[in-house]
Amino acid sequence: MRYADFTPYDIVLLLQGLGVTLALFVGTTVIGLLLGLLLAVVHHYRVPGCRPVIVVVTEALKNSPVLVQLFLVFFGIPAFLHVRMTPVEAATLTISLNTAAFAFVIFRSGIESIEREQIEAAEVFGLSRARILRLIIAPQAAAFAVGPLIGILVNQLQVTSLISVIGVFDLTKIGNILNLRTLQPFIVWAVIGLIYYTAAKTLAHFGGRIEAALRKSAQWGGI
Amino acid sequence: MIVAENVEKRFGDMPVLKRVNLTVAPGEVVTILGASGSGKSTLIRCINGLEQLSGGRITVDGHDVSTKAGLVAARRASATVFQLFNLYPHMTALGNITLAPIEVLKLPKAEAEARGRALLERVGLSAHADAYPQQLSGGQRQRVGICRALAMQPRYLLLDEVTSALDPEMTGDVLRILAELAADGTTMVFVTHEIEFARHISSRIVFLEQGELIVDLPTADFFAEEGGLAVPRIRQFLSKLKKD
Numbered sequence: 001m002r003y004a005d006f007t008p009y010d011i012v013l014l015l016q017g018l019g020v021t022l023a024l025f026v027g028t029t030v031i032g033l034l035l036g037l038l039l040a041v042v043h044h045y046r047v048p049g050c051r052p053v054i055v056v057v058t059e060a061l062k063n064s065p066v067l068v069q070l071f072l073v074f075f076g077i078p079a080f081l082h083v084r085m086t087p088v089e090a091a092t093l094t095i096s097l098n099t100a101a102f103a104f105v106i107f108r109s110g111i112e113s114i115e116r117e118q119i120e121a122a123e124v125f126g127l128s129r130a131r132i133l134r135l136i137i138a139p140q141a142a143a144f145a146v147g148p149l150i151g152i153l154v155n156q157l158q159v160t161s162l163i164s165v166i167g168v169f170d171l172t173k174i175g176n177i178l179n180l181r182t183l184q185p186f187i188v189w190a191v192i193g194l195i196y197y198t199a200a201k202t203l204a205h206f207g208g209r210i211e212a213a214l215r216k217s218a219q220w221g222g223i
Numbered sequence: 224m225i226v227a228e229n230v231e232k233r234f235g236d237m238p239v240l241k242r243v244n245l246t247v248a249p250g251e252v253v254t255i256l257g258a259s260g261s262g263k264s265t266l267i268r269c270i271n272g273l274e275q276l277s278g279g280r281i282t283v284d285g286h287d288v289s290t291k292a293g294l295v296a297a298r299r300a301s302a303t304v305f306q307l308f309n310l311y312p313h314m315t316a317l318g319n320i321t322l323a324p325i326e327v328l329k330l331p332k333a334e335a336e337a338r339g340r341a342l343l344e345r346v347g348l349s350a351h352a353d354a355y356p357q358q359l360s361g362g363q364r365q366r367v368g369i370c371r372a373l374a375m376q377p378r379y380l381l382l383d384e385v386t387s388a389l390d391p392e393m394t395g396d397v398l399r400i401l402a403e404l405a406a407d408g409t410t411m412v413f414v415t416h417e418i419e420f421a422r423h424i425s426s427r428i429v430f431l432e433q434g435e436l437i438v439d440l441p442t443a444d445f446f447a448e449e450g451g452l453a454v455p456r457i458r459q460f461l462s463k464l465k466k467d
């Protein structure tokens with residue numbers, strides 16, 4: 001067997017790469033969604049001074065290349081703040097922030113889609129702000145947001161491939177390694193592409209089921 | 224007792240309420256009349272604390288609505304029915320009705336639901352307890368809105384043009400319920416353009432004209448030639464309503 005041949009061990013490599021990609025995706029999704037939600041709530045309650053900052057930062061994150069953000073975090077922050085940063089830390093930070101920016105916009109429009117009048121009704125009936133947020137705003141905003149959020153997350157899954165550039169051993173990086181060794185780019189990248197495709201389709205599928213369940217449990221046709 | 228003293232409300236520098244004085248004693252039905260834009264809704268929204276006063280004072284059973292604790296107590300004492308229903312669309316009719324009793328009055332769920340079902344039965348909607356607002360007609364939604372208010376067992380019911388968004392047939396359903404409530408001695412502050420109905424159920428009628436409360440009379444006096452009808456603006460307002 002020549003060095004350049006595919007070996008069964010390559011499958012293990014691919015699975016490892018996929019594992020890194022998925023772990024990073026899940027981690028940044030959890031952080032990003034929570035942070036985006038927090039930003040939307042802070043924005044909603046007009047916490048003094050926060051609105052313009054949130055809007056400027058999220059706009060910057062949404063409208064600049066993720067690769068540039070990644071370089072800024074990985075090379076820029078250590079140079080500027082004299083701290084060490086591993087590729088995984090830089091990748092986690094960057095993609096979490098990026099997901100948070102998109103999630104913020106979706107949660108914000110979810111909250112804004114709720115008519116003021118309902119909230120006023122809840123207020124005059126004596127419900128506290130926290131209860132209004134939990135019982136009136138959150139369920140409706142969630143039903144509104146779940147579809148667009150799944151769209152964003154499917155996209156973010158692809159975006160994680162960028163982190164291979166700074167040396168994270170994700171699926172794309174493994175593809176790179178296999179490609180350099182076998183010099184069979186067509187096969188390697190087709191397989192890598194197919195794995196991403198399958199992962200994205202699976203995510204979209206389960207997302208769609210969650211969305212359907214949410215809409216079914218909330219039969220109020222209006223949203 | 225609801226007491227409004229020299230209430231002022233400005234939006235920006237536009238005065239909307241000008242030194243309004245109004246007292247509503249328990250058992251009274253006080254109807255607020257006035258042209259569109261005269262400040263009727265704003266007055267209701269000042270009483271239930273949705274607008275902050277620019278001047279003057281409102282108390283509900285002695286609780287000042289411009290203080291935090293006072294507003295909480297005042298909101299316990301009164302309940303509002305809205306022109307556009309303002310139901311929570313993600314909750315069933317029963318869910319809408321039981322939300323505040325459970326969360327605010329801390330009633331056990333079963334008790335709140337029993338109370339809610341009894342109210343729905345009273346307004347002829349027992350079959351719709353599990354319907355979502357979108358599945359109900361306007362008149363049915365407003366009856367749910369009334370149940371939601373009554374479930375809080377308020378001492379004062381604030382009603383802001385509760386039939387304006389309904390067609391005549393449904394208006395009748397809602398007005399019949401309000402007439403029953405009035406006959407039971409429910410205290411109401413009632414904004415409406417249903418003049419004949421107001422005449423029928425009100426103990427007093429007040430008239431707002433561009434933010435000023437220009438007339439406050441017992442119902443019979445309001446409709447007397449030498450009473451309310453002697454005020455040209457009111458005569459004009461009433462004859463215009465008849466034409467519409």
Ligand SMILES: Nc1ncnc2c1ncn2[C@@H]1O[C@H](COP(=O)(O)OP(=O)(O)O)[C@@H](O)[C@H]1O
Pocket residue numbers: 234239257258259260261262263264265266
């Ligand atoms: N939130 C607001 N901001 C600015 N102007 C308002 C607001 N609410 C009401 N107004 C104005 O106050 C006046 C009285 O309104 P409103 O109380 O709704 O009258 P009514 O209920 O008698 O028709 C109107 O001129 C209206 O445009």
Ligand SMILES: [Mg+2]
Pocket residue numbers: 263264265384
């Ligand atoms: Mg009005």
